[in-house]
Every structure is written in structure tokens, then in C-alpha cells.
Amino acid sequence: MRERDLVGRQGRFIVEGEVTLRLLFSGGARFRAESVLLAPERWPGLAPFLRDDDLPVYLAGKDVMSAVTGFPIHRGVLAVGLRGADPAPDALIPPAPAPALVLGLVGLTNHDNVGGLFRNAAAFGADAVLLDAETCDPLYRKAIRVSAGAALTVPFARAPSGTALIDLAERHGLTPLALTPGGAETLEALEPPPRALLLLGTEGPGLPESVMARARRIRIAMAPGFDSLNVATAGAIALHRLAAERLAGI
Known part of the structure; x- marks a missing residue:
């Protein structure tokens, strides 16, 4: 899927890395996470603020994650975000x-x-x-x-x-x-x-x-x-x- 279609037409975006993921959860009403994909070893440190019954969190080995993303630069933390309405x-x-x-x-x-x-x-x-x-x-x-x-x-x-x-x-x-x-x-x-x-x-x-x-x-x-x-x-x-x-x- 081309990223411009994901971002421009579906109102979704990808975040990678722990720092950015935490900022996604602190971004207020405009942005929210739709799902999270983690390497298993990253779950213990991130579990405290990912325990939302409505948020799917998937765990996969790094070989699987690299096959999904196409390149191993995500440090075992990926999420799909939803952008919400754009302000005037x-x-x-x-x-x-x-x-x-x-x-x-x-x-x-x-x-x-x-x-x-x-x-x-x-x-x-x-x-x-x-x-x-x-x-x-x-x-x-x-x-x-x-x-x-x-x-x-x-x-x-x-x-x-x-x-x-x-x-x-x-x-x-x-x-x-x-x-x-x-x-x-x-x-x-x-x-x-x-x-x-x-x-x-x-x-x-x-x-x-x-x-x-x-x-x-x-x-x-x-x-x-x-x-x-x-x-x-x-x-x-x-x-x-x-x-x-x-x-x-x-």
C-alpha cells in the first residue's frame, strides 16, 4: 500500500519507535492509535499504557515485522494512528x-x-x-x-x-x-x-x-x-x- 494512499485517503498514518508511540498517546483528541505491532520483548515496558480493551496489540518476531514493513528500522515498535478532523x-x-x-x-x-x-x-x-x-x-x-x-x-x-x-x-x-x-x-x-x-x-x-x-x-x-x-x-x-x-x- 502506498503511504500517500494510507495518509491522504484513509486518514491513517504510521508511527515507529517507543518515543513516538508515547507521543501518539499524549497527543490529545486529534490523534489516536488504531492498532499496535510490537516485538515480544518490547511488550513488558509498554504494557502499562497499552492496556486498553478496545486497542488491538499484536506481537510478532522481528523477522515477521521486517517482512511486513520491508526494512528493519522500526526498533520493534509500530502503530497505526488515526488523524481525526483537521482544524481550520x-x-x-x-x-x-x-x-x-x-x-x-x-x-x-x-x-x-x-x-x-x-x-x-x-x-x-x-x-x-x-x-x-x-x-x-x-x-x-x-x-x-x-x-x-x-x-x-x-x-x-x-x-x-x-x-x-x-x-x-x-x-x-x-x-x-x-x-x-x-x-x-x-x-x-x-x-x-x-x-x-x-x-x-x-x-x-x-x-x-x-x-x-x-x-x-x-x-x-x-x-x-x-x-x-x-x-x-x-x-x-x-x-x-x-x-x-x-x-x-x-
């Missing part, structure tokens, strides 16, 4: 005048980058991640794994386009910040706005001009002759800067 993007924005930090992803189709950005969003306390229609689903197995489970804990929703994300920012009093090597302002000189939407585009083409034209263009200063960072790395640097005040209070 507007519902995830803290109401003004409260501080807000939202991450907007436009055209990102690499699962590693999306997973890494969710991990960064969780690490720096972003309130939500908003994705346009072209960005890959953060509930793909690899994206969940790379996010260290943050895709199950950071609120996210999908908007039709990058332009729709700008419209949302205007409705909620968020300052849209477009991260681009050609930005007029440097990140280190930026006074972080109390309510911000940080916009990131795919590597190479970057953000569409129609999006950047309605945002403040911000760049990360780099050594002469080089202006490129992996988008997840750039996102981490920018999120850390924008979250500086809230992080100082922790």
Missing part, C-alpha cells in the same frame, strides 16, 4: 493582543525538511505550523520520525496557498516575515514583532514573489560568497531569534 487554520492562531509565533511552509515537498521544521517549531515554542497545499503531509512516517514526534504535538493545519497564509496573517494581526537570501533586513538586526508569521519556501526556488511582495523580506547574514542554508537549519535560526523573548522567560 484560523482556529490555531492565538487571539490578539497575545504574543503569537506561527510557522508557514510554502511548497516544501521534502519529508526530512518538513519533519525537521516541526521539530524546530516544538523546540522554540511556535504556536502552530501552517502548510500550503503543495507542502507534504507531516504525518508521513519519515516526517514523523525526523520530527522526533513533534508532528503529533505541534498544532498544524493546511491553507490553499502561500497567498492564503498572508491573508490569514492580515486577519489576525501577524507580521509576515519572508526568509530569503535577498532580504533587505538581516535577522540579527530585526526587532522580533510580538505577533509573527515566519514564511519558508522550498530550497532552490524559495518563496513565490507574490508572497514575498506582501511580507517583510528577512535574510540570515552569511560569509561572503555563500548565501545558502538548508531550509530546516535556516528555520531553526530564525525561530530561535523570533522566540528569544519567550525563551528568556523559561
